[in-house]
Amino acid sequence: MTRHIDLDRLKKTHPLVEDLAQEKVLFWKNPKKLAYEDLARDLPVPLEAIYEAADRLDRFRPFIQAVFPETQPEGGLIESPLRAIPKMGERLKKEAPFLGDLYLKMDSHLAVAGSIKARGGIYEVLKHTEDLAQAHGLLEDGDYLKLASPEAREIFKGYTIQVGSTGNLGLSIGISSAKIGYKVIVHMSQDAKAWKKDLLRSYGVQVVEYASDYSLAVEKGRAESDQDPKSHFVDDENSMDLFLGYAVAALRLRGQLEEENIVVDEAHPLHVYIPCGVGGAPGGVAYGLKALFKDQVHLYFVEPTKAPCMVLGMATGLQDQIAVKDIGLDGKTEADGLAVGRPSGFVGGVMDPVLDGIFTIEDGPLNPLMKALYEAEGIFIEPSAAASFQGVLMNEEARKVLPALGLPGSTHIAWATGGALVPEDIRKEILK
């Protein structure tokens, strides 16, 4: 799967690689992006598949309510608020002006997992549960509540769910699968925070720790799971189910924009900034948004300068055939959720005609941005999630090559990808 990289040659054909190797803060404009009309001729994932995923989540609502009681007020819907953050907007404008209004999509506060991983992760576990239940004849009368019964749990106990993770995907898969009744093994990379491992263990999840990066944790987990016919591996690098679960976010966001009377049209484009690790979560969300809002949405990822794997893969065209260590970076960053050295090749390919560009951010500004949001709006997010603001901060520069960013009617959405589960003492420490 990996190939030898001739770095000198690559730097000549792709000067950006030199900048990435030097950990430069930059904006890369994606030259392969297509107008929607051209993209639509050959959609890699049909819109119907996203609607089907949304329907499945609806079918599961009685079950979700029963198994995750914190979702009862929302009737078993796992969704996050879209919040106007004008005070944060004013603060950022003082540092670097941008045109339009700023919103926060608070996946940081999604039920069950406290991160964007509640979307894809829980969706995949539910879909697997539906398949198993059908195979065991549990769903003949279509009563999903039955899947929360002791009889059903007895069946699920015989199956294992495994996943490789830098932290949050492990939390999402681990907590949801353990509550449904599965055995769970989470393969954690070296970057995973101790509190995330402790929290998982408190749910009875088996945590396997690796002294290596994320890609190896995934590889080992996948191999271990493949040996057990009763084990399902949630494959962050390749899973269509994860991707579809994330994409449902677009349908939900459309409803929220309508509710808030936020107009999206040619003069009022949406600009959405999403922190990126391996690419699954931001890729799924971005794809769903593109399918719904077409040319009126502009999509950007944000990556740490120390682990810019997606921009490296997409800009060189090598996708998952290149990793940040091939250009001399160790991939270690304070943004634990983004500490990924090799991108998903599947997501990179799907994003080629979709994504507007990728920003990079140093570790230094992450905590100050997180703190600024907390002081201005009273909202706590994790440092990885604060990376989303980099897109707004670099608007003036990106506008030179992306004129849509210069429209005063723009709506900017920073996608807050995690935060609600961070324990109180750790919060205090990082806010200090």
Ligand SMILES: *Cc1c(COP(=O)(O)O)cnc(C)c1O
């Ligand atoms: C997982 C995660 C991301 C990025 O998602 P990928 O699918 O790895 O690209 C961003 N922020 C946080 C907080 C995350 O947990």
